[in-house]
Amino acid sequence: MEARSVPSAARLPLRERLRELPAVQWARLHPESTAAGVLGLLVLALLVAYGVHEVAQTGLSGLTLGSVYALGAVGLTLVYGILKLVNFAHGEFLTFGAYMAFLVNVTWGAPLVLGIVFAIAATAVLGIAFERIMWGPMRARKAGLLQLLLMAIGLAFLIQNTVQFIWGTEIRSLDVNVTDTVEFLGLRIGRTDLLVIVVGFMTLLSIGVMLKYTLLGKRMRALSDNFDLAETAGVDTSRVVLYTWIFAGGLAGLAGVLAGAVTSVKPQMGFELLLPIFAAVILGGIGDAFGALAGGIVLGLMIEWSTLVIEPRWKVMVGFAVLILVLFVRPQGIFGKAKAI
Amino acid sequence: MTLPLGVTFESFTDFGFWTSVGILAGTYTLFTLGLQLNVGFTGIVNFGQAGFMAIGAYTMGILVVKYDWSFWLALPAAVLVAIAFGLLIGLPSLRLRADYFAIATIAAAEIVRITAQNARELTGGNQGLFGFEGEWDNVSDSIENGLQSLGWSDPETLFPLFLVVWATVLIATALLHFATRSPWGRVLRAVREDEDAARALGKNTLVYKLQSLAISATLGALAGFFLALNLNFLNPEEFEPLFTFIGYAVLVLGGLANYWGVAFGAVIMWTILEGTRFVDLPLTAEREAAVRFMIVGLVLILLMAFRPQGVFGKKEEMVLGD
Numbered sequence: 001m002e003a004r005s006v007p008s009a010a011r012l013p014l015r016e017r018l019r020e021l022p023a024v025q026w027a028r029l030h031p032e033s034t035a036a037g038v039l040g041l042l043v044l045a046l047l048v049a050y051g052v053h054e055v056a057q058t059g060l061s062g063l064t065l066g067s068v069y070a071l072g073a074v075g076l077t078l079v080y081g082i083l084k085l086v087n088f089a090h091g092e093f094l095t096f097g098a099y100m101a102f103l104v105n106v107t108w109g110a111p112l113v114l115g116i117v118f119a120i121a122a123t124a125v126l127g128i129a130f131e132r133i134m135w136g137p138m139r140a141r142k143a144g145l146l147q148l149l150l151m152a153i154g155l156a157f158l159i160q161n162t163v164q165f166i167w168g169t170e171i172r173s174l175d176v177n178v179t180d181t182v183e184f185l186g187l188r189i190g191r192t193d194l195l196v197i198v199v200g201f202m203t204l205l206s207i208g209v210m211l212k213y214t215l216l217g218k219r220m221r222a223l224s225d226n227f228d229l230a231e232t233a234g235v236d237t238s239r240v241v242l243y244t245w246i247f248a249g250g251l252a253g254l255a256g257v258l259a260g261a262v263t264s265v266k267p268q269m270g271f272e273l274l275l276p277i278f279a280a281v282i283l284g285g286i287g288d289a290f291g292a293l294a295g296g297i298v299l300g301l302m303i304e305w306s307t308l309v310i311e312p313r314w315k316v317m318v319g320f321a322v323l324i325l326v327l328f329v330r331p332q333g334i335f336g337k338a339k340a341i
Numbered sequence: 342m343t344l345p346l347g348v349t350f351e352s353f354t355d356f357g358f359w360t361s362v363g364i365l366a367g368t369y370t371l372f373t374l375g376l377q378l379n380v381g382f383t384g385i386v387n388f389g390q391a392g393f394m395a396i397g398a399y400t401m402g403i404l405v406v407k408y409d410w411s412f413w414l415a416l417p418a419a420v421l422v423a424i425a426f427g428l429l430i431g432l433p434s435l436r437l438r439a440d441y442f443a444i445a446t447i448a449a450a451e452i453v454r455i456t457a458q459n460a461r462e463l464t465g466g467n468q469g470l471f472g473f474e475g476e477w478d479n480v481s482d483s484i485e486n487g488l489q490s491l492g493w494s495d496p497e498t499l500f501p502l503f504l505v506v507w508a509t510v511l512i513a514t515a516l517l518h519f520a521t522r523s524p525w526g527r528v529l530r531a532v533r534e535d536e537d538a539a540r541a542l543g544k545n546t547l548v549y550k551l552q553s554l555a556i557s558a559t560l561g562a563l564a565g566f567f568l569a570l571n572l573n574f575l576n577p578e579e580f581e582p583l584f585t586f587i588g589y590a591v592l593v594l595g596g597l598a599n600y601w602g603v604a605f606g607a608v609i610m611w612t613i614l615e616g617t618r619f620v621d622l623p624l625t626a627e628r629e630a631a632v633r634f635m636i637v638g639l640v641l642i643l644l645m646a647f648r649p650q651g652v653f654g655k656k657e658e659m660v661l662g663d
Binding site: 150157331 | 447455456589632638646649
């Protein structure tokens with residue numbers, strides 16, 4: 001150690017020299033604590049600068065947004081982890097879900113709950129359908145990365161524009177109450193936003209429990225870790241793959257409805273949500289479902305908190321900035337293991 | 342009862358229509374040549390080409406409109422800025438796996454677009470940036486006069502741009518074609534086929550990948566100039582990720598690892614995108630637009646499923662297997 005670093009330390013590239021710093025070495029060994037520490041410091045700074053009330057109020061919006069991101073991110077990360085597919089059409093699952101809810105909730109005039117259930121079911125079916133038609137056969141042919149990537153983009157075009165063909169580019173909204181607010185502890189939150197947070201967190205919690213404790217969840221994580229090994233160990237992989245699409249589709253459908261309920265429903269909504277969802281996935285470590293949950297919530301909070309400091313029209317940049325920053329500093333994400341990246 | 346489908350054939354024989362399709366096809370040929378060099382010959386999946394296009398076009402526009410630079414000086418400056426941006430993005434992210442690189446580049450391109458949308462004082466935001474084409478118009482006029490002296494009484498106003506775009510395409514394609522046959526090009530292909538092997542032979546593969554990205558950024562910036570001159574204004578909407586994906590559709594239509602195929606793919610693509618405007622479908626404009634992109638999506642899916650190397654591509658050069 002001494003002999004290596006003393007003569008050449010000055011000539012080492014900056015990246016290497018930074019790695020030698022004790023603080024950086026500690027951070028590399030304890031990424032979760034470091035991330036929590038950095039986030040804690042940021043929150044502390046915001047609290048000092050803007051006061052508890054402002055931070056809590058924007059934090060509530062952050063939780064709403066974060067629920068949508070987290071729900072979208074879990075499915076995207078599971079599909080990546082298990083099928084090694086970077087699904088650029090995942091955003092369109094959200095769009096599809098939102099329009100399914102629109103169909104039930106507005107066109108047919110049924111309550112939103114039915115719309116949510118229908119959207120989840122329909123998007124899950126869509127996920128299975130494309131697995132059967134496209135992804136399954138392509139895996140069997142051992143399709144390459146570029147092939148799958150471009151197919152996913154083609155699929156995104158197809159779904160988004162089919163939606164646009166049927167419903168047009170008009171911006172629509174679900175039949176929800178957007179004016180009623182609930183007040184507690186001096187904070188004010190829209191009833192719909194509160195509903196989104198409650199439904200989102202309950203779903204995320206049950207998904208977390210499912211992944212951690214049920215046999216199916218363990219199998220999913222096993223496949224995500226090492227597909228071939230799991231198959232050799234006797235896991236019925238084709239069944240797990242099917243459930244993966246059901247979860248990815250269903251959760252994306254739900255995320256789409258929730259996003260549509262708090263903002264609006266339009267054909268590009270899913271693609272606009274896709275990059276922040278990617279950011280959440282990468283923040284948590286691609287392939288890591290728990291990481292995606294945490295990444296989604298954290299990203300939602302960061303984006304909304306950023307509006308305290310910068311003009312709201314710039315807040316979309318926060319998602320991209322986080323994405324690029326994580327890729328540069330720690331591409332395996334906060335919870336990810338340093339595998340081949 | 343009338344037929345639901347009617348085609349106004351005059352438009353297909355209309356010279357002005359083909360001139361504008363030709364300019365778009367030429368512009369996106371340049372755009373996609375960069376992708377061909379990156380994806381087809383170096384094995385790096387650049388999803389940020391629309392961002393390079395935006396950097397090139399907006400740097401040129403801002404320098405001319407806001408800082409009163411000469412148009413001819415702004416062009417090389419904008420190319421340099423695009424290259425610098427490419428290196429800035431490439432240096433840290435080219436170490437990553439291909440799929441991560443794709444996501445990093447698309448995010449970088451979106452940062453450029455959203456900056457263009459929000460930095461209104463500089464870029465005009467969604468209102469657009471106007472008034473940079475004055476010096477080009479003089480050149481365009483003298484080409485038009487030249488055409489008239491050759492005996493063409495009333496040339497299309499956009500025809501000079503068409504000529505310059507396709508001359509640039511021809512030069513760029515030929516240069517790339519020869520460059521890939523050079524020792525430098527062989528190293529690029531080695532990087533694509535087996536990066537570890539190239540490194541074991543003592544090649545600094547990161548440098549070669551950065552060079553590939555820098556050339557691609559240059560081509561993206563050139564495409565941005567022609568887009569700007571064609572539209573006479575700049576708007577962030579012209580640089581959505583959609584256009585990078587159209588570039589990929591052009592790329593696989595023409596075929597991977599084939600520079601001449603790019604022009605073919607671009608002409609087909611823009612004939613589909615623009616030509617279908619003249620097919621009288623009993624549909625609203627937004628539905629027609631939707632149908633066009635449904636076709637693009639379907640073509641991408643079917644090509645990737647059944648002929649991943651594209652029409653003129655070579656299967657043995659289709660890599661990125663994992």
